[in-house]
Amino acid sequence: MHNKTLSELSQALHLREFSSVELTHYFLDRIKRLDTHFNSFITITPDIALAQALAADERLQSGDATPLTGIPMAHKDIFCTQGIKTSCGSKMLDNFIAPYNATVVENCLAAGMVMLGKTNMDEFAMGSSNETSYYGPVKNPWDTKTVPGGSSGGSAAAVAARLTPIATGTDTGGSIRQPAAFCGLTGLKPTYGLVSRYGMIAFASSLDQGGPIGHSAEDVALLLNAMAGFDSRDSTSLNHPKEDYTTHLNNSLAGLKIGLPKEYFSEGLYPEVNKVLDAARDQLEEVGATLHEIHLPHTHLAVPIYYIIAPAECSSNLSRYDGVRFGHRCDNPQDLIDLYKRSRAEGFGAEVKRRIMIGTYALSAGYYDAYYLKAQKIRRLIRDDFVAAFKQVDVILGPTTPTTAFKIGEKVNDPITMYLSDIYTISGNLAGLPAISIPAGFVNQRPVGLQLIGNYLNEARLLNIAHQYQRCTDWHRQSPPGVG
Numbered sequence: 001m002h003n004k005t006l007s008e009l010s011q012a013l014h015l016r017e018f019s020s021v022e023l024t025h026y027f028l029d030r031i032k033r034l035d036t037h038f039n040s041f042i043t044i045t046p047d048i049a050l051a052q053a054l055a056a057d058e059r060l061q062s063g064d065a066t067p068l069t070g071i072p073m074a075h076k077d078i079f080c081t082q083g084i085k086t087s088c089g090s091k092m093l094d095n096f097i098a099p100y101n102a103t104v105v106e107n108c109l110a111a112g113m114v115m116l117g118k119t120n121m122d123e124f125a126m127g128s129s130n131e132t133s134y135y136g137p138v139k140n141p142w143d144t145k146t147v148p149g150g151s152s153g154g155s156a157a158a159v160a161a162r163l164t165p166i167a168t169g170t171d172t173g174g175s176i177r178q179p180a181a182f183c184g185l186t187g188l189k190p191t192y193g194l195v196s197r198y199g200m201i202a203f204a205s206s207l208d209q210g211g212p213i214g215h216s217a218e219d220v221a222l223l224l225n226a227m228a229g230f231d232s233r234d235s236t237s238l239n240h241p242k243e244d245y246t247t248h249l250n251n252s253l254a255g256l257k258i259g260l261p262k263e264y265f266s267e268g269l270y271p272e273v274n275k276v277l278d279a280a281r282d283q284l285e286e287v288g289a290t291l292h293e294i295h296l297p298h299t300h301l302a303v304p305i306y307y308i309i310a311p312a313e314c315s316s317n318l319s320r321y322d323g324v325r326f327g328h329r330c331d332n333p334q335d336l337i338d339l340y341k342r343s344r345a346e347g348f349g350a351e352v353k354r355r356i357m358i359g360t361y362a363l364s365a366g367y368y369d370a371y372y373l374k375a376q377k378i379r380r381l382i383r384d385d386f387v388a389a390f391k392q393v394d395v396i397l398g399p400t401t402p403t404t405a406f407k408i409g410e411k412v413n414d415p416i417t418m419y420l421s422d423i424y425t426i427s428g429n430l431a432g433l434p435a436i437s438i439p440a441g442f443v444n445q446r447p448v449g450l451q452l453i454g455n456y457l458n459e460a461r462l463l464n465i466a467h468q469y470q471r472c473t474d475w476h477r478q479s480p481p482g483v484g
């Protein structure tokens, strides 16, 4: 049951081979039995899940079901869920019960999906390994001594361990794609503005974007159908007509021009990872694509400017946690300043504090022009590199990450090395482009991700390429040892 695709589950539900209640019980039971090994959930919501499953079964009976009705899923704990703890992986929000649903949560509910629970994540989505979570690190089901990636590591581990068929994530600098790569999954970061940010707790608002993490391009396309759509409550939401992302999955790749950025296949990329990507490139050529070398000359500036822009926005966004309105409040404050200081000192972890300090510094009078403004100008150059590249090619192929999953504890005390694991993903966020990571093989039994970056709103094309690749490979069907 846990190895079925979303379409297979949907078909079985529509044919009444099993009910949504049965399916939900099945996955809740797996979570209960297995998640002690992975720590991928912060909150499990069995009562809510079973009530939603019952409603889904009624909908299936009455004939007004969608292809997603009755299918269990999990939300990253960054999405507000009404009446349910929404922690964002932080002690600051450990006591926070969201009073409303994020639009993404509403959209999944409207499609009739069943929420199993909320997944673990790096604190406020700041991290690449899930080690900054207040709720402890998540373990990678492929090798529990290694990290699942971050910040959507709980969602990725839960899908990889078959504790849920699919999950939501968010990606500010790589947080959907990098954990998807480390856990052998398919993860899509949509074009900025395609998925509503309403009720998605803000880290860096000009970069944050929600998206699906699943096994295959087809599964991811189905969940994107529910997640995407204009939302008047998000001022940066794109007023783009609804698309069905499954329509073009079977299109031929004949004539597809794939760009290979010289800057992505250079120093820093592990040779074994490169070897895996070589094989994938051959495979895509066999199904009709042509390969072209391209240049993205400002790539080396992406990580440095991301670590100005993202902390700057985070320092502003996180100023709302002041111990007054919601979240953690210190005991017995002496005065207002003491309340602010101690609530924030106690509520935030080390990585979040580091970012708030960097961001506050970069935005301060006297430094704003030298850091923030300069970073914004370089951001434009990075975007222009892509605009020029998409005049020559249809899609860009590269690694998702320079290495496979690293050991828990290996990089946690060395922030710069940790930051470099997002070197190939961050540019996509700075430019606002859609990008997908798909499983392309293994190095020492650890999954390797291949990244495809598309032009604005080319999600359907990315999913089409990923699907065609998955028709001739079975990397996405492999499951970690011991999970069945």
Ligand code: GLN
Residues within 6 Å of the ligand: 125, 126, 127, 128, 150, 151, 170, 171, 172, 173, 174, 175, 176, 203, 310, 422
């Ligand atoms: N790892 C990056 C960071 O720490 C990206 C995180 C994300 O995409 N949310 O900021």
